[in-house]
Each structure stands twice: as C-alpha cells, then as structure tokens.
Amino acid sequence: MLQAINLHKKFKTKEVVRQVNMQLEAGESVGLIGPNGAGKSTTISMLSSLIMPTSGDVEWQGVSITKNPESLRKVLGIVPQEIALYPELSARENLAFFGRIYGLKGPTLNERIEEVLQKIGLTDRQKDIVKTFSGGMKRRLNIGAALLHKPSILIMDEPTVGIDPQSRAYILDTVKQLVEEGMTLLYTSHYMEEVELLCDKIYIMDQGAIIAHGTKDELKSLVSDNQTIELKAHILSTKFESALINQFPKATVRKEEDLLTVTLAKSEEPLATIFALAANNDVMITSAIVKIPTLEDVFLNLTGRALRD
C-alpha cells in the first residue's frame, strides 16, 4: 500500500517535515491533523509525488514513487485545499477538462461526468459558471474533479474550509459514502470532529513531525486515566460537596456557581453513588454530563496548545 518512510523535507534551511512515517492500507481511512504550518500539506505533496523528499521515501505497492510516480498517479485523486477549478467555465466544462486530461473521451467521459455530478449533487447546476457558485458548491465540484478517473486512493487537504454547515454536512456525507464504497482515504483537517467521524486511524502532526498516531480510542487513552463529571443542581450545598469528597477521596471537586465539576479515576463508576448522595443531602440534580476526552484534548495534552491556536 502507500507508505511514507522517514520522510524529510527541507526548504533552504527550514525543516518543514521531519522523519515522518505513515501507512495507508487499502480501504482504510486515515486522518492527518495538526495546526497551520505543521507540515501536513508538504507531507501530502510528497505522498502524492508532487514534490520530492529531501530524504526518505514514499512507496506505493512496495515500489518507490520517487523513481516511478506514474503507477501511483493513475490511481490517485487529490482534492487540494485551494479551489483548483476554472472560474469562467461551467461545472460540466470543468469536469470535462479534467476528464480529458485523464484520457477520458466521448461517451465514457460523458457517463463519468453524469455520475460525478450526481455524487456531488450538482446535476441541476452543471451548466452554471463556477464563479457564480457558493463556497460549498465550489468545494463539492473540487472533490468531483478528483473523482472522474475513478481513483482508488483519495487525498483530501482541508476540503471543508470556509463553507456553511449544510455544505459541510453534505461533503462529509459524500466522503463517508466514498469510504464505505471502499475508497482509501487520507484526510487532513483542522476540524477534529470531521476526522473523528471519517477516519479509522489518525496521525497527529506538529512542527513537521508525527507526535502521535493510532485509533481514536488509542489516542484518547493517551490523555488521561480520569473522567470528568459536570453536575448541575437547583441548590448546591456545601454539605453535598463535602459528602462527595468523603466518598471519593482521590477526586477533585470544583464549584462554579451552579456547576460542580468532579474529576476522578476512570475505573470508578460513580453516577449511582453521586445521585444517592444528592438525595441524602436534599440536592436535586438537574443535569449530569460525563465528559469523555476528545481529540482536541489529546492535541492540547500533547502540544500544550489548542489545535486552532
């Protein structure tokens, strides 16, 4: 499959990517997350054979693509972060252009255009000029242009940047459908929830290096062995607070107005006890939220800063 081996990229004296190792198996959906300037796009460019690594290698089916990029390019679809379309052309003309570039012609080209238009939901707007499209429609067409030649690997670089929630949901549904149909996916995004939704395996990148990777659960387990419970009640008495501390001596309890935050070991199952203590102390709990760590927390924990800082 597609494998990055000790990928390293230097622009003049600046090290942009450092010793990156990644692996994409057939049919797998892999997420690559990291803040701006982490080196995601450069890594993608090397993985897709657009630029050569300073050192290291990318292998496709066990063969180096630095020497033979053609075999990968035939099966690769790429959705760049930019809207890589001709704004003066219609949606159909754009698709026809990219289809022709991939050697499609005649009825085969028309058939593929129809299929792609249907998949991205632009059949009704196919004759409209791209510059009149909304941001979301342009993004959808941007994806469509990468699908014309039926690639088996799709690399998407922040495909939902700057669009409205409806278009974002549509795109995520489309990508999910592609994954379900067996497409191998490499997806980069700022949005953790997108990566969580679409990807089986996640690589976290920061300052040019992969700082963690694994399944969602594996990554989340890196954060902490604790769980956090947020309790809201009509009247939070200090008696109830003391009872909680007595019951869970290792827990930390913090009170802010009508919110009580309890952090304690994951191994404990405290909800039944908490409700019983509340009843004994005449406290009526109105809500209880058990907070599970998110990928955002993982990133924060690993780098000391938020993903979108």
Place this chain on the structure above:
Amino acid sequence: MTGIWIARLQSLKRKPLLLIFMTLMTVVMAYVLGSSSNGTTNIYVALDESGKSQEVWKELNEVEGYTFHKMTKNELLLKVNEDMDTIGVLINEDTYSVFAGTESDTVRSLSLAIESKFNELAFKDQVIQASGESTWVEIEKSLEENEAFQVKVDAMDASQIFRYDNALQGLFGFMLFFVFYTISINVQFILEDKQSGIWNRLKLASVSRFQLYFGHLSFSYVIGFVQILLVISMFRYILGVNMYGGFWKVVVISAFYVLLVMAISIFVISLVKTVSQSSVIISLLAVAFAMIGGAYWPLEIVESEVMLVLKWISPVFYAMEALKRVTIYEETLSSVWTYLSMMVGLAVIMLAVGITLLEKRTERYHSSE
C-alpha cells in the same frame, strides 16, 4: 495540451472583453495619431491657368508618398495661414513656391520632386523648339523602350537618412505597446493555475511540464500574434496604409516580437508571488519599454544620451527599428537580422531563466502552508 487550449478558449469565449479592448485600443490610437497622413503626406496645391502648371500638376500626382489636394490660390493662402502644419504649393508657369511652417525632410523632398518635374518640362520644350514635336515623340518612345540611361540615385549611407512616416509610427508603436499587455495577461494564466492548484492537478494527471508550459505559452503566442495580424491587416487592406510593400516582412518581424514579449512575461511572473503584483510590473514595463523603445515618438528626435543607451533593454526598440527599416526605408529582412537575432536570443534566455525560477517557486508554494 489540447485540453489546455480548449479550457483557455472557453475562458476567452466567456471573457473576451480584454482582448477586444486591447485590439480596439490599438486600432483607435494608431488611427487617431496616424490619420493625419494615412501613410502619405497631404499637400495642398494651387495652380495658375498656364498649360505648364497643368502639366506639372498632372506629373506631381504620379509621385508616391504624397496626396495632393487642388484648391484656389486664396484658399491655399488662407489654409497655410491658419494651420502651421499645412504644406502648400503654389505653381505658376515658370516658378513655384512651397509654404511650410518648418523646414523638413518632407519639404525638401517635395521641392526636389517639383523642381525635377519643371526640369523635365523645360527639357521637353527645348527639344520641341529645336527639332520639332515629332523628334520629342521619338525620344520619348525610345526612352520608354530602351531605357537608354539608367540612373541610380543613392546616398553614401542611405540608412542614416532619417525618414518618418506618421501613420506607420502610430500604427507600429501602439500595436507593439498594446500587444505587450495582451500577451502578458495571457501568460499570467500560468501563475493563476499554479496558485489555484490546477497546475498540480494536471501534473498529477501525468501531464508533463513541457506540455503544461507549451500549452499555455503557445496559446498566449497565438492570441498575441492574431491581434497583431488583425491590426496590420485592417490598416493595410481596409484603411489603405502604405507599408511600402513590406506587409509580409512586418508579419515576420511581429512573430519575433511576440516571442520576445512572451518570454519577458514568463520572466516577470517568475519573479512575483501574485497575479496582482505581476499586473503592476507588466503595466510599468509596457509603458517604460514603449517610451524608451521609440513607440510613442521616433528615437531620432531623442537627445538624451541616457534614453538612447536604455533603448537596448527595450524589446519595443528591436521590433520598432526592424519594422521601420523594412517599410519606410524599404530594406530587406536580411538587413534587419541583427534585430531579429537579438529578439530570439533574449527570448531564449528569458524563457530559460523564467521557467527555471517558476519551477523553484512551485516548490516554495508547498512550503507556504
């Protein structure tokens, strides 16, 4: 490459105004500035009633490069008094007067033409008086059949004599100036495609770098060349501008100029980051090259040594000089080979440097995430 051409043609079809505007501007500016003569110099002539004057008038109309307009003596005097630029001629039986605001090459050659016609008529009179009308007829017939005397008039260095044609100066100057924009704007599509990510998409579709550059550059070249062909054909065949039999030589020189401008444009886009930056530089260069290259005025009237040295960096200079040589000076293409080879040489260097820098910049796009 065909795909690139189709996409560019479709874009042009949707957005043709810029090309139309550039072509129209060339035509309008060249027409307005060059229309005072339409390729010939207008001369206003008044005659007396004598037969000799009539004969001189008839002969004068055969002289190339001038358009003669007949009027009365009073009308002529009024016109030359009102307009200092008017050149007028008053022809009497044995004398003539030329009215002009300034002593110029045109006035001198016009005086020479009139004088020579008077001399021819005086010679004819002397032959008729001495030997009769039949002898003159015989002499005239003999001259026509045998070309007894073949006189070649030549200056020591004809190329050093300053000749000026207002119509061609305007036509060539504005044509070279506006086509610079047309070509540069088209070459900028390379930068746009690189920035929009289309370029990378095409590379991933296994389109070679050569095909990518050749597709874009050949399209820009053809658009620029077609604009020039339209303009010169219109001026030559519709407006009747005199190109001194050098129409096809003009076409050939223009082909070299378009190549050089295309190369300069790619060099410019290799130095900048954005299309707006390149537009600013192209506008500045187009005006500067036109000024120092002699598009707006003939360089022969420029006295500044600095300007005359700077002309060598202007592509307009090479094209303008070559165009004037093959038309106004009626020289051959081989006599302007130095200008042509300079244009080709510079184009090759600019293309090589420009494409190399652009390729390096492509890598830098990836580092700017």
